[in-house]
Amino acid sequence: xxxxxxxxxxxxxxxxxxxxxxxxxxxxxxxxxxxxxxxxxxxxxxxxxxxxxxxxxxxxxxxxxxxxxxxxxxxxxxxxxxxxxxxxxxxxxxxxxxxxxxxxxxxxxxxxxxxxxxxxxxxxxxxxxxxxxxxxxxxxxxxxxxxxxxx
Numbered sequence: 001x002x003x004x005x006x007x008x009x010x011x012x013x014x015x016x017x018x019x020x021x022x023x024x025x026x027x028x029x030x031x032x033x034x035x036x037x038x039x040x041x042x043x044x045x046x047x048x049x050x051x052x053x054x055x056x057x058x059x060x061x062x063x064x065x066x067x068x069x070x071x072x073x074x075x076x077x078x079x080x081x082x083x084x085x086x087x088x089x090x091x092x093x094x095x096x097x098x099x100x101x102x103x104x105x106x107x108x109x110x111x112x113x114x115x116x117x118x119x120x121x122x123x124x125x126x127x128x129x130x131x132x133x134x135x136x137x138x139x140x141x142x143x144x145x146x147x148x149x150x151x
Contacts, residue, residue, distance in 0.1 A: 059084035100132035
């Protein structure tokens, strides 16, 4: 498969599997030996399906979109933005019912025209995510508090 076909597979991955939880044609997107290393890791289409369902159970109205991607014959680096509403407990944080935007980049690897592996996110904007939820103060407040602590 070529670069253009891999771009289509990445877009389908984000649209069909991540955003819409539509696994009816997952065998066209995910390789049978698929592995995923983020969130404790899992294998196969069923593992991916369960993990994505878990994410959707914590966040309603989850929408994922590709902001940018660089694609080669067997690898893609994808910058994504997820938006949703935090309406279930997450990492001990009770539901805030606040909307958030979370950007992250990850590496996807291809084999036989399908995604065989996604690796741990290499860049994640967790600060803005937790600020959107109201768990952490604004960046300005963090800097102000830090400067005041130096006095």
